[in-house]
Amino acid sequence: MASKLVIIGNGMAPGRMLEHLFELAPNSHDVTIFNAEPRVNYNRLMLSPVLSGEKTYEDIITHGDDWYAQNSVTLHKGKKIAKIDRAAKTVTAEDGTEAAYDKLVIATGSSPFIIPIPGKDLPGVVTYRDLDDVEKMLAAAKHGGSAVVIGGGLLGLEAAAGLHARGMDVTILHLMPTLMERQLDPAAAHLLQQAIEKRGMKVMLKANTHAIVGDGKVEGVRLDDGTLLPASLVVMVVGIRPASALAKDAGIEVNRGILANDQLITSDPDVFALGECVEHRTGIYGLVAPLYEMARTIAEVLAGQVAAYTGSVMSTKLKVTGIDLYSGGDFAEAQDREEIVLRDASRGVYKRLVIKDNKIIGIVMYGDTSDGPWFFDKLKKGEDISEQREMLIFGQAYAGGTPLDPTAAVAALPPDAEICGCNGICKSKITDAIAAKKLTSIDEVRAHTKASASCGSCTGLVEKLLVISLGDGYKPNAILPMCPCTDLGHGEVRRLIVAEGFKNIQELMQQLEWKTSCGCAKCRPALNYYMVSNWPGEYVDDNQSRFINERVHANIQKDGTFSVVPRMWGGMTSAKELRAIADVADKFAIPAVKVTGGQRIDLLGVKKEDLPAVWSDLNAAGMVSGAAYAKGLRTVKTCVGTDWCRFGTQDSTGLGIKLEKFMWGSWTPAKLKMAVSGCPRNCAEATCKDIGVICVDSGYDIHFAGAAGLDIKGTQVLTHVDTEEEALEMIVALTQLYREQGYYLERIYKWAARVGIDSVRQNIVDDATKRKAYFDKFAFSQKFAQIDPWRLRASGHEAHEFMPMRAFPKRIAAE
Amino acid sequence: MNPDWIDIGLVRDVPFRGSRIVSTGNGDIAIFKAFDGKVFALWDKCPHKGGPLSQGIVNGHSVTCPLHNWVVALDTGDVKGPDKGCARKVELMIDDGRIYMAAATLKRDAA
Numbered sequence: 048m049a050s051k052l053v054i055i056g057n058g059m060a061p062g063r064m065l066e067h068l069f070e071l072a073p074n075s076h077d078v079t080i081f082n083a084e085p086r087v088n089y090n091r092l093m094l095s096p097v098l099s100g101e102k103t104y105e106d107i108i109t110h111g112d113d114w115y116a117q118n119s120v121t122l123h124k125g126k127k128i129a130k131i132d133r134a135a136k137t138v139t140a141e142d143g144t145e146a147a148y149d150k151l152v153i154a155t156g157s158s159p160f161i162i163p164i165p166g167k168d169l170p171g172v173v174t175y176r177d178l179d180d181v182e183k184m185l186a187a188a189k190h191g192g193s194a195v196v197i198g199g200g201l202l203g204l205e206a207a208a209g210l211h212a213r214g215m216d217v218t219i220l221h222l223m224p225t226l227m228e229r230q231l232d233p234a235a236a237h238l239l240q241q242a243i244e245k246r247g248m249k250v251m252l253k254a255n256t257h258a259i260v261g262d263g264k265v266e267g268v269r270l271d272d273g274t275l276l277p278a279s280l281v282v283m284v285v286g287i288r289p290a291s292a293l294a295k296d297a298g299i300e301v302n303r304g305i306l307a308n309d310q311l312i313t314s315d316p317d318v319f320a321l322g323e324c325v326e327h328r329t330g331i332y333g334l335v336a337p338l339y340e341m342a343r344t345i346a347e348v349l350a351g352q353v354a355a356y357t358g359s360v361m362s363t364k365l366k367v368t369g370i371d372l373y374s375g376g377d378f379a380e381a382q383d384r385e386e387i388v389l390r391d392a393s394r395g396v397y398k399r400l401v402i403k404d405n406k407i408i409g410i411v412m413y414g415d416t417s418d419g420p421w422f423f424d425k426l427k428k429g430e431d432i433s434e435q436r437e438m439l440i441f442g443q444a445y446a447g448g449t450p451l452d453p454t455a456a457v458a459a460l461p462p463d464a465e466i467c468g469c470n471g472i473c474k475s476k477i478t479d480a481i482a483a484k485k486l487t488s489i490d491e492v493r494a495h496t497k498a499s500a501s502c503g504s505c506t507g508l509v510e511k512l513l514v515i516s517l518g519d520g521y522k523p524n525a526i527l528p529m530c531p532c533t534d535l536g537h538g539e540v541r542r543l544i545v546a547e548g549f550k551n552i553q554e555l556m557q558q559l560e561w562k563t564s565c566g567c568a569k570c571r572p573a574l575n576y577y578m579v580s581n582w583p584g585e586y587v588d589d590n591q592s593r594f595i596n597e598r599v600h601a602n603i604q605k606d607g608t609f610s611v612v613p614r615m616w617g618g619m620t621s622a623k624e625l626r627a628i629a630d631v632a633d634k635f636a637i638p639a640v641k642v643t644g645g646q647r648i649d650l651l652g653v654k655k656e657d658l659p660a661v662w663s664d665l666n667a668a669g670m671v672s673g674a675a676y677a678k679g680l681r682t683v684k685t686c687v688g689t690d691w692c693r694f695g696t697q698d699s700t701g702l703g704i705k706l707e708k709f710m711w712g713s714w715t716p717a718k719l720k721m722a723v724s725g726c727p728r729n730c731a732e733a734t735c736k737d738i739g740v741i742c743v744d745s746g747y748d749i750h751f752a753g754a755a756g757l758d759i760k761g762t763q764v765l766t767h768v769d770t771e772e773e774a775l776e777m778i779v780a781l782t783q784l785y786r787e788q789g790y791y792l793e794r795i796y797k798w799a800a801r802v803g804i805d806s807v808r809q810n811i812v813d814d815a816t817k818r819k820a821y822f823d824k825f826a827f828s829q830k831f832a833q834i835d836p837w838r839l840r841a842s843g844h845e846a847h848e849f850m851p852m853r854a855f856p857k858r859i860a861a862e
Numbered sequence: 863m864n865p866d867w868i869d870i871g872l873v874r875d876v877p878f879r880g881s882r883i884v885s886t887g888n889g890d891i892a893i894f895k896a897f898d899g900k901v902f903a904l905w906d907k908c909p910h911k912g913g914p915l916s917q918g919i920v921n922g923h924s925v926t927c928p929l930h931n932w933v934v935a936l937d938t939g940d941v942k943g944p945d946k947g948c949a950r951k952v953e954l955m956i957d958d959g960r961i962y963m964a965a966a967t968l969k970r971d972a973a
């Protein structure tokens with residue numbers, strides 16, 4: 048007699064299980080299915096094409112009514128099981144329908160997670176799980192208007208694209224800093240975001256939903272920061288949870304999902320769990336591929352075979368027409384992993400393989416995903432790729448052949464192959480020019496042919512053409528790449544940021560074909576500085592690309608405490624300031640107070656959580672951050688000058704204070720220290736500073752390019768000016784030139800040696816118009832830079848940096 | 863909630879590529895959140911000279927100590943690269959957007 052098999056849930060997993068079972072052991076079971084949805088089994092994955100109008104419900108049916116009839120399966124449509132009685136071995140639906148089982152399969156899938164915020168129950172708030180949800184969305188879309196999709200994961204984006212295709216105005220809110228963070232690395236997520244925005248949808252990242260508002264129906268969504276987004280439809284797609292309550296009520300062991308072993312058997316030997324409701328070896332799956340593997344295992348076990356499911360790795364493709372995206376495996380960065388990245392800026396392609404122990408463990412692809420399954424197959428098989436490594440990223444088409452060395456590959460290109468896409472320059476044009484004009488360097492090729500003079504991403508190819516044409520005669524002018532993430536040097540990158548108008552680090556990395564997905568600790572702070580200095584007011588500083596001192600605006604000490612150095616303009620202080628410092632030292636039990644070498648006072652050993660309060664007290668006495676931690680303006684030392692000194696020729700203290708007040712807050716490639724001395728006796732040590740002024744009877748000698756740290760360098764004289772105003776303009780213009788040309792971490796003396804003092808003079812001294820222009824640019828950027836970072840934080844900005852999440856007193860801890 | 867786990871706050875209160883601390887009478891615990899939203903916890907003491915790991919730059923699933931740049935794996939606490947050592951790991955459980963710490967943690971110290 049056939050054994051009685053009852054299935055709760057008629058989703059994709061049990062459908063597949065039955066197909067296998069009927070093939071392996073026909074007529075072995077007498078099957079009854081209960082389905083809460085009032086319909087047959089359909090392909091849930093294809094709901095998005097139904098939503099967008101590319102398919103109809105009929106197109107996506109997996110098993111029609113006749114399939115159930117043919118296989119003698121009893122399907123109870125629209126009957127939700129309310130209770131499992133394991134002792135009696137029966138299940139009961141909400142309407143009282145009962146069925147007895149020998150073996151039971153729980154395949155209840157998962158339930159969409161609903162954020163517990165006010166307004167979540169308003170009509171017009173929908174989730175995205177089944178056909179009923181699609182119908183609700185389609186009804187709302189008929190009237191047009193605005194929709195807000197909460198959740199920028201796979202489903203959220205599909206819902207958004209569908210609603211957009213139906214003519215709605217769509218905004219996607221996502222809590223995380225990048226879209227689809229589970230499937231994509233930040234680089235691919237950025238390309239995806241650009242594509243979505245290009246189609247006319249809006250994306251808001253790091254957006255915390257505060258409430259859904261409306262009177263009797265949805266009218267809008269309010270964010271934590273107070274922003275109100277009007278909407279007549281809100282789709283909440285923030286994740287799913289295994290639907291395990293039914294099993295739990297029946298006393299079956301449940302953790303996050305229904306616990307099942309390698310045969311998918313639960314704590315009750317007669318009960319299987321299948322699909323998204325399962326927790327297997329701590330894993331919970333939300334994609335069909337692993338569920339299909341589970342389905343096969345159960346079918347085999349039911350058919351009396353030996354079978355085991357051991358877990359899966361997953362891959363995903365986004366089903367939004369026109370956007371090509373593929374990801375699989377584990378692609379987080381980590382020290383023990385390497386990555387191979389291919390970026391083709393002109394075709395909008397990004398491919399990344401994550402390699403560990405010579406095996407592919409993660410794949411992310413954007414723009415061209417044709418090789419995705421090929422890579423994924425290698426990943427699943429754990430294939431050793433060391434042999435194919437060189438050519439691997441180019442995909443299947445290049446596999447197997449003898450790997451060409453890159454120079455030979457370029458040599459083999461036909462004469463009319465395009466080398467420089469930006470300027471449309473082919474190979475023969477470059478090789479001809481090299482021969483005819485006897486060119487020997489990249490710069491000369493650029494000058495004569497324009498090749499690689501625009502985006503620069505073909506520089507490597509051009510260089511290889513020089514090698515091929517000149518052989519040993521080619522001496523590459525030692526361009527030191529910024530870091531291993533790129534072949535481009537700092538200078539090239541700085542030039543391209545301006546030429547191409549890059550205002551975003553991810554965009555720059557894609558267009559300049561960075562070799563890593565997200566840069567490294569060397570290039571990230573540098574790029575962040577370049578953007579900050581080139582696009583004041585437009586670029587948003589990336590705090591996480593800064594080292595701790597600049598991130599928290601204090602210097603970390605060896606015991607994890609911090610030091611606090613307030614500005615003392617030009618080294619001048621007052622009883623009021625000193626009193627405030629003394630009070631702060633007492634109030635916060637600060638262990639050390641020291642006079643620094645920069646004419647100000649350092650409070651050392653401040654606890655991190657005290658920083659905002661310390662700053663607040665110092666602010667109250669009129670003091671701001673001395674930026675003793677910054678690649679930016681540090682100190683302006685002065686001497687007492689004409690105010691007091693019998694030798695003083697000018698008001699050196701006054702000029703120092705003016706300079707410091709005008710220039711504080713500015714970011715520079717490396718630290719910037721200045722000094723003004725009232726006469727050539729030079730008590731302020733101005734001739735070993737980045738910029739120094741020596742006052743003389745006839746006016747001001749402006750010095751620069753000194754240092755007294757790792758290297759000791761006396762300054763050089765830039766020029767002489769007659770008045771204080773001219774001195775200020777000259778110094779500010781010089782600083783701006785350095786801000787624009789300096790490489791990250793390059794002090795002024797190194798920059799000056801690189802560009803040559805004549806070039807600095809030409810720009811700043813000889814040409815009054817240029818000088819004025821540099822001055823104006825600096826002044827403009829100060830509008831955004833002169834905001835005291837201490838005041839911001841004392842008033843609550845980034846409060847999380849300074850407060851523990853939770854503090855346990857010692858007493859409890861000792862229990 | 864199970865008494866074996868102590869609620870220490872919301873996942874969303876920890877910044878991406880950043881960290882927060884939980885202070886205990888026996889030393890601080892650093893709670894990290896990587897770029898992908900994964901949360902980890904280690905006692906806030908670098909195996910090198912005790913530097914506060916919570917103050918380092920978080921890159922991928924590791925943190926670089928702010929004092930001398932040792933790199934520590936967030937999931938195990940192991941020091942990576944040529945240096946050797948291990949920061950002590952703290953067991954966490956994430957549920958419904960909240961972070962829970964194993965109660966047993968408070969009975970030990972950072973040692």
Ligand code: SRM
Nearest residue numbers: 602610642643644645646647649675720754755756757758
């Ligand atoms: C506090 C102070 C020493 C003091 O007690 O006097 C000091 C303290 C530090 N200096 Fe300095 N320097 C201090 C004046 C100087 C001076 C003298 C000066 O500015 O007139 C110099 C030589 C002048 C020069 O820079 O050319 C100086 C050359 C350095 C260098 C070498 C820089 C170089 O490019 O050669 C470093 C290392 C670095 O920046 O990478 C450094 C780095 C440091 C750091 C930031 C080390 C660190 O990374 O932790 C120290 C921070 C301690 C703290 O938390 O406050 N400090 N340091 C002085 C603070 C001045 C201020 O008020 O802001």
Ligand SMILES: Cc1cc2nc3c(=O)[nH]c(=O)nc-3n(C[C@H](O)[C@H](O)[C@H](O)COP(=O)(O)OP(=O)(O)OC[C@H]3O[C@@H](n4cnc5c(N)ncnc54)[C@H](O)[C@@H]3O)c2cc1C
Nearest residue numbers: 056058059060082083091127128155156322323333334335
């Ligand atoms: C819009 C959308 C797009 C997707 N796209 C993809 C994709 O591209 N790739 C991919 O791999 N995956 C995708 N998924 C996920 C995939 O659909 C699921 O992983 C898969 O459907 C899960 O199968 P299941 O059988 O476990 O559960 P489900 O298919 O969810 O089936 C569970 C069924 O059980 C019923 N049920 C629940 N409780 C009871 C009860 N007490 N009594 C009776 N019946 C009950 C439910 O009504 C439901 O019909 C997508 C999902 C959605 C919603």
Ligand code: SF4
Nearest residue numbers: 688692694695725730
């Ligand atoms: S530099 Fe010389 S003249 Fe000027 S104040 Fe100092 S000691 Fe006096």
Ligand code: FES
Nearest residue numbers: 908911913927930
């Ligand atoms: S204390 Fe962490 S690296 Fe030295």
